Amino acid sequence: MQLGEKAGLKPSKPMRDYFGEAILAVARENPRVVVLDGDLGNSTKAETVRQAFPERFFNIGIAESNLVGIGAGMASCDLIPWITSFSSFLLCNAYDQIRLAVAMSNLNAKILGSHGGITLGKDGPTQMGIEDFALMGGLPTMQMLVPCDPVSMLALVKVATDYQGPVWLRSSRVAAPYIYETGKVDFKVGGSEIVRQGRDVTIIACGIMVAAALDAAAMLAEEGISSRVLDLYSLRPMDTAAILTAARETGALVCAEEHLLVGGMGSNVARIVSSGHPVPMRFVGLADVYIESGDPNDLLEKYHLTDEDICIAVREVIGAKEMAGQP
Amino acid sequence: MKEKIETVQNIPALKDLARELRLDILECTTRAGSGHPSSSWSAVEILTALYFGGILRYRAQEPLWPDRDRFIMSKGHAAPLLYAVLARAGYFPYEMIMQLRQVGSPVQGHPVLGMLPGVEATTGSLGQGLSLGVGHVLGSRLNHRHYRVYVLLGDGECEAGQIWESAMSAAHYKCDQLTAILDYNKFQETGPISREMGLEPLAEKWRSFGWHVEEADGHSIPDLLEKLHGIQEVQGKPQIIIAHTIKGKGVSFVESDFTFHGRALTPEQAKKAREELLCN
Numbered sequence: 378m379q380l381g382e383k384a385g386l387k388p389s390k391p392m393r394d395y396f397g398e399a400i401l402a403v404a405r406e407n408p409r410v411v412v413l414d415g416d417l418g419n420s421t422k423a424e425t426v427r428q429a430f431p432e433r434f435f436n437i438g439i440a441e442s443n444l445v446g447i448g449a450g451m452a453s454c455d456l457i458p459w460i461t462s463f464s465s466f467l468l469c470n471a472y473d474q475i476r477l478a479v480a481m482s483n484l485n486a487k488i489l490g491s492h493g494g495i496t497l498g499k500d501g502p503t504q505m506g507i508e509d510f511a512l513m514g515g516l517p518t519m520q521m522l523v524p525c526d527p528v529s530m531l532a533l534v535k536v537a538t539d540y541q542g543p544v545w546l547r548s549s550r551v552a553a554p555y556i557y558e559t560g561k562v563d564f565k566v567g568g569s570e571i572v573r574q575g576r577d578v579t580i581i582a583c584g585i586m587v588a589a590a591l592d593a594a595a596m597l598a599e600e601g602i603s604s605r606v607l608d609l610y611s612l613r614p615m616d617t618a619a620i621l622t623a624a625r626e627t628g629a630l631v632c633a634e635e636h637l638l639v640g641g642m643g644s645n646v647a648r649i650v651s652s653g654h655p656v657p658m659r660f661v662g663l664a665d666v667y668i669e670s671g672d673p674n675d676l677l678e679k680y681h682l683t684d685e686d687i688c689i690a691v692r693e694v695i696g697a698k699e700m701a702g703q704p
Numbered sequence: 705m706k707e708k709i710e711t712v713q714n715i716p717a718l719k720d721l722a723r724e725l726r727l728d729i730l731e732c733t734t735r736a737g738s739g740h741p742s743s744s745w746s747a748v749e750i751l752t753a754l755y756f757g758g759i760l761r762y763r764a765q766e767p768l769w770p771d772r773d774r775f776i777m778s779k780g781h782a783a784p785l786l787y788a789v790l791a792r793a794g795y796f797p798y799e800m801i802m803q804l805r806q807v808g809s810p811v812q813g814h815p816v817l818g819m820l821p822g823v824e825a826t827t828g829s830l831g832q833g834l835s836l837g838v839g840h841v842l843g844s845r846l847n848h849r850h851y852r853v854y855v856l857l858g859d860g861e862c863e864a865g866q867i868w869e870s871a872m873s874a875a876h877y878k879c880d881q882l883t884a885i886l887d888y889n890k891f892q893e894t895g896p897i898s899r900e901m902g903l904e905p906l907a908e909k910w911r912s913f914g915w916h917v918e919e920a921d922g923h924s925i926p927d928l929l930e931k932l933h934g935i936q937e938v939q940g941k942p943q944i945i946i947a948h949t950i951k952g953k954g955v956s957f958v959e960s961d962f963t964f965h966g967r968a969l970t971p972e973q974a975k976k977a978r979e980e981l982l983c984n
Contacts, residue, residue: 442866450843451839453825
């Protein structure tokens with residue numbers, strides 16, 4: 378069963394391919410865009426710019442600290458650097474540089490953390506980026522964007538490029554099906570989008586978990602449960618109004634993310650909900666373990682990131698809502 | 705586009721200025737009750753030569769002048785020196801440096817980009833400044849600007865891997881507009897470098913990384929000026945001036961005691977230091 382199949386979504390290529398298209402589009406549109414690579418441009422697909430605009434592409438090599446530092450220096454020159462590599466290497470190796478040279482300096486640099494989550498699969502836990510939401514969350518000026526499909530990838534790379542200030546964006550190795558139609562949604566920093574309307578519960582998700590949430594919603598509909606699905610593509614700033622509206626109108630929330638539960642999207646949603654409009658919540662994400670090599674679908678199943686896992690969480694949270702006597 | 709800036713050309717005047725800067729550093733760190741006066745004092749002549757000896761092109765009244773030469777203080781703990789120099793160069797009122805480390809003041813313990821005019825980078829986590837310098841050089845090429853980039857390195861931070869990553873990339877990209885100056889005072893936080901984590905043979909290391917290397921007496925303004933002029937002729941290679949310095953230079957009881965790294969002088973010690981600096 379492929380992601381989005383139950384919801385009838387149109388299949389697509391891997392997310393990284395659309396990043397390649399997106400970065401090429403912004404480089405073509407804006408001559409101030411430069412791309413810095415940590416010798417993984419063929420995997421992140423940042424290399425599309427190398428072919429089209431070689432003078433604006435710099436492979437800094439396997440030296441992430443220097444990669445970020447050079448990017449920050451170029452941002453100081455009124456250029457718009459996209460600093461690209463795997464989330465695991467870039468964020469973990471160069472966190473200090475991202476913190477001082479980019480975030481604290483509030484420079485107009487963009488950071489691509491590719492191969493986010495566990496769905497890079499067979500290369501195993503050393504390459505997986507399961508802590509990127511938490512790490513970037515620790516940088517107060519860093520805006521955080523997580524596309525969920527080809528259309529949002531293309532749109533959000535442009536949104537990030539046009540935004541004045543530091544932005545991080547997650548990309549994935551896996552294919553996520555089409556959720557949006559081109560040009561129908563106004564993506565923005567701080568935005569979110571209801572991708573399915575519902576009354577009984579809201580599933581708040583980002584990245585590939587949006588498609589899983591839509592699959593779950595299709596399954597739950599057969600049980601008579603009406604699920605809203607909110608694509609929370611902007612993790613900073615978070616769309617507080619949409620989250621609280623969902624809490625008020627549906628009375629129960631499930632958060633689903635391809636990330637550690639600790640320090641992830643759900644923990645931040647819970648902070649907003651508990652202080653704004655407390656309702657029962659459940660969380661689908663990674664427990665405190667390191668993952669292993671394997672086929673992405675097998676891993677999603679083993680580590681409980683499937684539509685089935687979301688359905689279980691929804692049934693639980695609706696039970697809790699009824700127990701609490703909420704409408 | 706060459707910018708003519710007014711500089712003090714005669715050496716005695718530059719020496720007087722260096723003494724004033726030492727006093728500034730003493731006053732602001734003593735007032736703050738913390739800071740790194742000894743690490744600042746070791747690089748006083750280096751910054752005097754750069755900012756007031758006609759090397760750096762800048763416009764204090766137009767801090768973001770696109771064609772300005774860049775100066776990046778990679779050893780961010782020498783912030784008091786940078787602030788004193790920028791104040792005396794006219795970037796902001798002199799009185800501001802006395803707000804060092806106070807709540808609500810922009811004069812941060814270590815430099816933060818955007819807080820004060822003339823500060824080109826956020827530094828203080830060591831090892832980062834040279835990469836920024838390479839970025840400025842690559843940026844200048846894309847922007848068709850012809851400025852030079854100077855980075856002041858500490859010796860202790862040359863223990864950091866990022867310094868050598870950036871050294872490698874500067875040579876790879878033939879950054880001949882990039883000059884590093886190494887304040888080689890031979891001491892790091894906890895002791896002599898040779899004892900804690902030896903750097904030698906340092907000149908050979910830089911040479912093997914593809915850099916043009918010069919050595920200088922880091923307290924001789926004429927020697928520094930000569931080297932700073934000389935390296936501008938180097939083509940196709942980044943350059944480093946290894947400036948041999950004395951940590952705490954100018955105050956005898958600080959020079960002889962490396963434990964002064966990272967602490968200010970007491971008011972009594974400051975009084976003694978002030979007298980000594982004024983006598984010299």
